[in-house]
Every structure is written in C-alpha cells, then in structure tokens.
Amino acid sequence: MTAALVAKNLVVVRGSTTLLNDVSLEVSAGELVAVLGPNGAGKSTLLGAVAGDFPLTSGSVTLNGSNIDKLAPNDLARVRAVLPQQISISFPFTVREIVAMGRSPWRDTNDTMRIDAAMQRLDVTALQERVYQTLSVGEQARVSMARVLAQDTPLLLLDEPTAGFDIGQQERFLAIARSLVDEGRGVVAVLHDLNVAMRFATRVVVIHEGRCVASGDPQSVLTPALLSDVYHQKIQVTTTAEGRSVILPEHQ
Amino acid sequence: MTIARRTSIFAVGVFLLALLLATTLLSLAFGAFRIALPDLLRIIGTGPNGDALDAVAHNVFWQVRLPRVVLAMLVGSSLAVAGVIMQGVFRNPLAEPATVGVSAGAAVGAVIAIIVGLNAFPLGVQLAAFIGGTLSTALVYLLSRSDGKTEVVTMILTGIAINAFAGAVIGFGIFVADDDELRSVTFWSLGTLGLATWNAVGVVAPLALLGILISTKFSRVLDILALGDRPASHLGVRVEPVRLQAIAVVGLLASSAVAATGIIAFVGLLVPHIMRIVLGPRHRHLLWTSALLGATVTLLADLAARTLLSPAELPLGVVTALIGAPFFLLLLRSTRRSQGGWA
Numbered sequence: 001m002t003a004a005l006v007a008k009n010l011v012v013v014r015g016s017t018t019l020l021n022d023v024s025l026e027v028s029a030g031e032l033v034a035v036l037g038p039n040g041a042g043k044s045t046l047l048g049a050v051a052g053d054f055p056l057t058s059g060s061v062t063l064n065g066s067n068i069d070k071l072a073p074n075d076l077a078r079v080r081a082v083l084p085q086q087i088s089i090s091f092p093f094t095v096r097e098i099v100a101m102g103r104s105p106w107r108d109t110n111d112t113m114r115i116d117a118a119m120q121r122l123d124v125t126a127l128q129e130r131v132y133q134t135l136s137v138g139e140q141a142r143v144s145m146a147r148v149l150a151q152d153t154p155l156l157l158l159d160e161p162t163a164g165f166d167i168g169q170q171e172r173f174l175a176i177a178r179s180l181v182d183e184g185r186g187v188v189a190v191l192h193d194l195n196v197a198m199r200f201a202t203r204v205v206v207i208h209e210g211r212c213v214a215s216g217d218p219q220s221v222l223t224p225a226l227l228s229d230v231y232h233q234k235i236q237v238t239t240t241a242e243g244r245s246v247i248l249p250e251h252q
Numbered sequence: 253m254t255i256a257r258r259t260s261i262f263a264v265g266v267f268l269l270a271l272l273l274a275t276t277l278l279s280l281a282f283g284a285f286r287i288a289l290p291d292l293l294r295i296i297g298t299g300p301n302g303d304a305l306d307a308v309a310h311n312v313f314w315q316v317r318l319p320r321v322v323l324a325m326l327v328g329s330s331l332a333v334a335g336v337i338m339q340g341v342f343r344n345p346l347a348e349p350a351t352v353g354v355s356a357g358a359a360v361g362a363v364i365a366i367i368v369g370l371n372a373f374p375l376g377v378q379l380a381a382f383i384g385g386t387l388s389t390a391l392v393y394l395l396s397r398s399d400g401k402t403e404v405v406t407m408i409l410t411g412i413a414i415n416a417f418a419g420a421v422i423g424f425g426i427f428v429a430d431d432d433e434l435r436s437v438t439f440w441s442l443g444t445l446g447l448a449t450w451n452a453v454g455v456v457a458p459l460a461l462l463g464i465l466i467s468t469k470f471s472r473v474l475d476i477l478a479l480g481d482r483p484a485s486h487l488g489v490r491v492e493p494v495r496l497q498a499i500a501v502v503g504l505l506a507s508s509a510v511a512a513t514g515i516i517a518f519v520g521l522l523v524p525h526i527m528r529i530v531l532g533p534r535h536r537h538l539l540w541t542s543a544l545l546g547a548t549v550t551l552l553a554d555l556a557a558r559t560l561l562s563p564a565e566l567p568l569g570v571v572t573a574l575i576g577a578p579f580f581l582l583l584l585r586s587t588r589r590s591q592g593g594w595a
Contacts, residue, residue, distance in 0.1 A: 053482060077488030084486075090343035090478045091533035101476055105488040109472075151487070 004028045005080075005155055005186060010049050010059035012042075019045045021210040022059075027186040029154065032177060034201035034218070035190045038231050041207040043190045044085065047159050050188065051082045063155070077105035081151040083144055083158040089132050095119070095143050096128040102150030111150075118150040121176060137164045145173070149180075156180065158189040162196070174200045194247040198222055206230060222247060259530050261537050268544040272325075275551045279321050282555060284563045285312045320448035324554045325547035326460040327445075327509040328519055332546025333467050334505040335520025336527075336538055340474035341498045342393070344407065345525060346587055349385075349506035350517035351580065352407055353414025357388025358510035360418045363425040363437050378455055381511035386503030388414050393499060443514035443569025445554050452512050459508035464543055466501050470494070471535040478533065516569050518576020519546055519553075525583065 005027040012020040020042050027033050035043045048054060050061055052068045061068045063079055071079075081102070089098065099119055100109045108114075119125045122142040127135065132143060141164055148156060161177070162170045170193075177187055178200060191197045197204050198218045205215040206222075208230045214221045227235040227247065234250035281287050287295070287309050300314045331349060338347040338354075349355045361384020362377050370376035392414065396407035425437045473494050476484045481491050509516070523546045524538065531537050550568075553575070557566040 051486065053485070072488075073485060073490050074488035077486060082483070082486040084480075084483055087480050087483055089480070091345070091528065093475075093478060093533055097475075097532070097534060098479075101479065101487065104472060104476055 004065075005050065005061070005063055005188075007046075007050050007061045008059055010046070010061070011057045012045055012049055012054070013057045018210050020049060023207065023210070023212045025050065025188070025205060025212075027155070027188055029184045029186050030181055031202045032181045032187045032189065032200060034197035034204045035188060035207060036194065036197055036204055036222075037207035041230075042210045043207050044159055045210075046207060047082075047157050047188065047190055051080065051157050052076060074105050077151065077153075079153055080155040080157060081148040081153040083148045083156070083161055085159045085163065086141075087144060092131040092133060094128065095124055095130050095132060095135070095146075098132055098143055099124075099128075099146045099150050102147040102152075105151060114152060115150055118146045121149060122146040123172075138166070138169055141165065142169075142173075145176075154184070155186045156188070158187065160190050160192060162191070162193070170196065194222060194227070198245055198247060219245065261531065261541075264530060264537075264541060265544075268541055268548070272544055272548045272551075275548050275555075276321060276325075279324070279551045279555050280313065280317050283312075283317060283558045284565075285309070287313060287317070315450075316448075319450045319453050320445050320554070321551065322453050323448040323456060323512060324445050324550045326453070326456050327513050327516065328523075328546040328548070328550025329464060329543040330456075330460040330505040330509040330546075331516060331519040331550070332523035332542040333464050333539060334502045334509070335546075336524040336535065336542050337467055337470060337474065337498050337505075338389075338502050338520070339524055340470070340477060340535060341495055341502070342396075342407065343478060343480075344587075345528075346521070346580075346583060347407065348518065348521035349502065349509075350515055351521060352389075352392045352411035353418065354385050354389045354392070354502065354506045355510050355515040355517065356415045356418030357391075358382070358385030358507040359441060359515050360384045360388075360421045361507070362511055363422050366433050366437060367425055367428060375455065378459075378508060378511040382503060382507035385507035385510060386500060389499050389503050389506075393495075441515060442567035443516040443572070444557075444565075444567045445513055446565055446567075448512075456508050456512040459504060463501055463505035463508070464539075467505075467539055470498055470501070471539055474498070474535040475533075514567075514569060516550070517573050518580060519550055519572055521583070522576055522579055523549055 005025070007023070007025040010020050010023045011018070023046055025033070025046065035046060037043050049056055052061065063071070068076055096115065096119070100115050102118065103109045103111050103114065116125070119128055122145050124139065124142050124146050127139060127143070132140060135143065141161070145161060162173055165173060174196060177189065181187055181202070201218050203216065204218045204221050206213050206226065213230060214226055222237065224235055224237050236248055236250050238246050238248065240246055277292070281289060281292055285308070291306065291309055292313070295310055295313045335348045338349065339345050358381040361380040361382070365371060365377045365380035370380055392407060392410045395410045396403055422437060422441045426434060429437050473489050476487050476489050477491070485491050524542050527538050527542045527545060531541060553571045554568050557568045557571045560566060
C-alpha cells in the first residue's frame with residue numbers, strides 16, 4: 001500500500017515553449033505535497049507529466065522503482081489515480097455509475113462496499129441516483145473525487161481539487177485529503193490558496209515559469225520574499241494569536 | 253426530473269424479445285402475397301423441402317419472405333449496434349452511420365466496385381463497401397475532433413460533405429452505368445430489402461454476428477470513455493488503440509449492412525437513443541437491447557414499405573428517413589440546448 005513517486009529532471013517542451021524546465025519531485029507514503037505557483041507557471045503540466053499523460057522531452061518518472069512508461073496502463077491505474085481540473089461527461093450517467101467507474105482498473109465495478117464508502121466519504125450518497133449533469137459544480141467535483149477514491153490507489157494526483165468550493169466544503173475536503181495521508185497514501189495536489197497549503201501540506205513545491213524555485217516544509221518555504229517575487233505582488237506572512245501563519249497581500 | 257429512472261433489464265429483455273417475435277410473425281404473414289397464420293405455421297412445420305400443398309405460399313415463404321425477414325433483422329441489429337458504438341466513441345448522441353457519412357462512404361465503395369466490375373468476384377462489392385465505410389468513419393473522426401472532444405457542428409458538417417461527395421459519385425455511377433448496373437446503383441442510394449436472397453443473408457450474417465459479438469468487448473471501455481480521454485486513460489484504458497478498434501467494428505457493421513441493403517438512415521440514431529432513455533447509458537445492456545430493438549424497428553419499417561402502397565413497394569431507406577429525419581431534428585435541438593448553443 002505504499003507508493004514512492006520519484007520524478008527526476010522533468011523537461012517538457014511544446015513547440016518553442018518550455019513548459020517545464022528541469023523540475024524534480026518526490027512523494028512518499030504519508031505525504032501531502034502541495035504544488036503552488038501563479039497561473040501558467042506549469043503546475044498542471046507537472047501533474048500531467050507525473051501522471052504519464054504525455055511523453056516527456058527529457059527526465060523520468062518512476063513509481064516504486066519502475067518507470068511509468070514501462071508499466072501497462074491498467075497496472076498504473078491500480079497505483080495512481082488522477083483528479084482532473086474539470087471533466088465533462090457525455091451521456092446521462094448517475095452519480096453511482098460514475099463512482100463505480102473508479103473500480104474499472106480492478107475489473108470490479110460491482111464492489112458495493114468500496115463504492116459506498118467512497119460516496120460516503122465525499123458526502124454524495126444522497127445524490128447517488130441523480131444524473132451527473134444535473135448537479136452543481138461543487139457536487140460534480142465531489143463526485144469526481146469519490147470516483148478517484150473508489151480507485152483505491154496508494155498515490156493520488158489532484159489538480160485544483162477545491163476549485164469552486166466554498167470555505168466549509170474546502171475545509172471538509174482537506175480533512176479528507178489529510179485522512180488519506182494518514183492512511184499511508186501519498187497525495188500531490190495543485191493548490192491556489194496559499195493559506196490552505198500552509199495548513200494542510202506536509203511539503204510544498206513552488207513552480208515559477210516552468211522551474212521549481214523552492215520546496216520544503218511550508219513554514220520555511222512560504223516566505224514574504226519568495227512569494228512577493230513569484231506572484232509579482234507584495235505579500236506578507238503574519239502570525240495569529242494562536243500561532244498560525246496567515247498569508248496576506250499587502251495594501252498598495 | 254433529476255432522479256434517473258432505470259427500468260429492470262429483465263423486464264426490458266422479455267418485452268423486446270416478445271416484440272421482436274410478434275413483429276417477425278407479422279412480417280412473415282403480410283406483404284404483396286398474404287399468408288394466413290395457420291398456413292404460416294403449417295409451412296414452417298413442414299420445412300423448406302416439405303409438401304408443397306400450396307406451392308405459391310410455400311415458395312413465397314421460403315424463397316422470398318423468410319430471407320427478407322432474416323436480412324432485415326441482421327441489418328437492423330448491425331446498424332443499431334454501430335450507432336451505439338459510434339455515439340460512445342464520438343461521445344455524442346448524434347453520431348450515426350448514415351448521418352455522418354459512413355453509410356454513404358460504404359455505398360460509394362460499392363458503386364465503384366460495381367462500375368469497375370468487381371461484382372464478378374465473391375464478396376468484391378462487400379469488401380469495397382467495407383473499405384469505403386471504414387475510410388469515411390476515420391475521416392469524420394479525424395476531421396471533427398479537437399482537444400479530445402468531438403464538435404457536433406464539425407461532425408455534422410463533415411457528414412454533409414461526405415454525403416454530398418457520395419451523392420456525386422453515385423450520380424456519376426448512374427451516368428456511366430448500363431441498365432443492369434443502373435439497377436444495382438440506384439439500389440445502393442435508396443436502401444431496400446427488396447433484393448433479399450439467401451445468398452445475401454449468407455454474406456451479411458457472419459459479418460453482422462462477428463461485429464455484434466466483438467462489440468460486447470467494448471462495453472466497459474465505452475462507459476469509461478464518457479468521462480473523456482484523459483480520465484479514461486487514468487483508469488487504465490488505452491484510449492487511441494481502443495478507439496481505432498471500435499471504429500473498425502463500426503466500419504464492419506455499417507458496411508456489411510449497406511453492402512446488403514444500401515443506405516438505411518436513422519436506425520442507428522433512433523434505436524440507441526430510445527434504449528438509453530429506458531435503461532440508462534451503460535453500454536453492457538445498451539448494446540444487446542439495441543440489437544433487438546434495431547431488428548424490430550427495421551422489420552416494422554420494411555413491413556410498412558411493403559404494405560403501405562401495396563402492391564407497389566417503397567424503398568426502405570425512404571421509410572426510415574421519413575420517420576427518422578424529424579426525430580433527428582428534435583434530438584439536434586435538445587443537444588444544442590444542453591450544450592448552450594453552437595454560435
């Protein structure tokens with residue numbers, strides 16, 4: 001049930017644009033790694049490269065020691081699951097049918113126990129007979145996450161999993177992500193909210209213009225100097241009375 | 253209505269089988285020459301070489317009516333299953349062999365084969381139809397996809413272009429054909445079961461059954477493709493190879509159907525749509541129930557073609573287009589609404 005993901009010196013070039021330039025990433029069991037950076041920095045490209053979505057210009061991605069290019073797609077799907085940013089589903093599948101698709105790599109779409117558990121965890125059990133297209137954006141996101149959980153993989157790659165969530169949903173979602181890590185899974189999540197990353201990530205990786213500019217534990221990496229530089233915006237980090245760090249943009 | 257209602261698959265299966273049986277009996281009994289039910293049962297009971305008490309009825313049944321009914325079932329099932337697979341692969345409920353030009357492509361292949369004399373070879377015309385059909389499937393697929401999605405507008409417009417091209421080739425075929433060829437060429441463009449023989453059944457049956465059998469292998473993957481290409485690949489599906497295989501199966505089914513009967517439009521559109529409303533979109537049951545309903549619908553349409561203007565006979569393709577085209581318009585409107593307009 002452990003997965004060690006090692007991505008070494010990833011380079012992705014499309015046409016004349018270098019999307020990723022020599023980025024490395026390691027994730028082991030029990031880690032929640034947050035990938036941060038401004039829009040267009042290459043965060044989703046990094047996640048896609050690690051997921052094996054497209055060929056790399058150079059570099060390698062290994063899972064538990066084996067190169068993902070050498071793994072059969074179905075074997076890979078038993079080790080890592082991916083939550084894409086947004087998906088549009090054709091045909092009126094129900095929530096339950098979609099979550100059950102997560103069991104497909106295991107040829108086990110009737111595994112009621114795992115499907116029920118995944119739906120319960122994301123609080124979509126009440127929606128299970130509803131047609132996916134009739135749900136709100138937030139509900140759809142939770143259903144997609146339930147599908148990813150039903151896949152029951154040791155490694156999860158999540159691309160902006162909390163986009164479109166309100167603050168309560170976001171907290172509940174991150175508690176789920178945390179519990180996945182406590183189960184010994186490895187989680188990589190592209191996040192936009194720096195405060196969320198500060199509180200929940202065991203490690204952060206900051207991507208800027210296709211390069212990894214910093215990585216390490218959130219407290220020491222997310223400094224005003226680095227953030228102000230990366231986001232082109234003066235940013236301050238303050239500490240609350242309870243000793244929690246809060247990241248805020250400075251007044252102009 | 254946001255709760256999906258799904259009818260029990262057992263009830264649907266029994267109903268579809270009963271409907272097919274009833275339609276088959278009706279189709280066997282009615283036509284230019286009417287065979288009463290007791291006679292029908294007696295003729296079936298005595299077998300093809302049995303006593304010819306009523307020689308005419310006996311011959312009509314074994315040499316004309318039965319091959320026609322069997323061919324209608326095979327062609328209807330093939331077209332409906334081809335429609336299911338195509339819609340799954342294109343992720344679009346408007347895809348269908350005839351509307352996107354696959355049938356026309358197959359007809360072009362067949363017409364060219366007739367003109368150059370390939371019909372002298374066994375299976376020559378069918379092979380040419382298969383090549384034409386598969387090529388046009390691949391063409392529509394390549395032209396109407398961008399960023400892993402099939403654009404409805406591009407797909408339909410590609411279909412229009414292929415159909416126009418096919419119309420021109422068939423028109424040219426009519427222009428250069430001699431009388432004998434002329435009859436077979438018009439037959440491809442209109443679609444009819446009027447030339448059904450046991451020979452035709454013998455050619456279509458293995459191809460149709462093979463195609464339908466292979467299609468069941470795709471049921472799991474077609475479900476997952478509904479999530480989109482990337483999510484499907486994350487679930488272990490080899491998206492591109494699977495899609496190419498599925499398109500080849502569509503080519504096989506649609507082309508063998510067209511090779512036997514010419515272009516019969518809209519069966520592949522209407523039937524999967526109805527079954528999806530009744531059973532939901534899961535392909536495991538969608539495929540075989542669509543095969544049953546496709547057979548029934550085609551039998552009914554052919555029965556109408558034979559009896560409405562009896563003793564004259566309407567081309568079957570004309571009947572299915574009369575019913576199917578308005579339905580296609582309705583479906584187009586609702587798809588457009590769900591996609592928020594195509595402007």
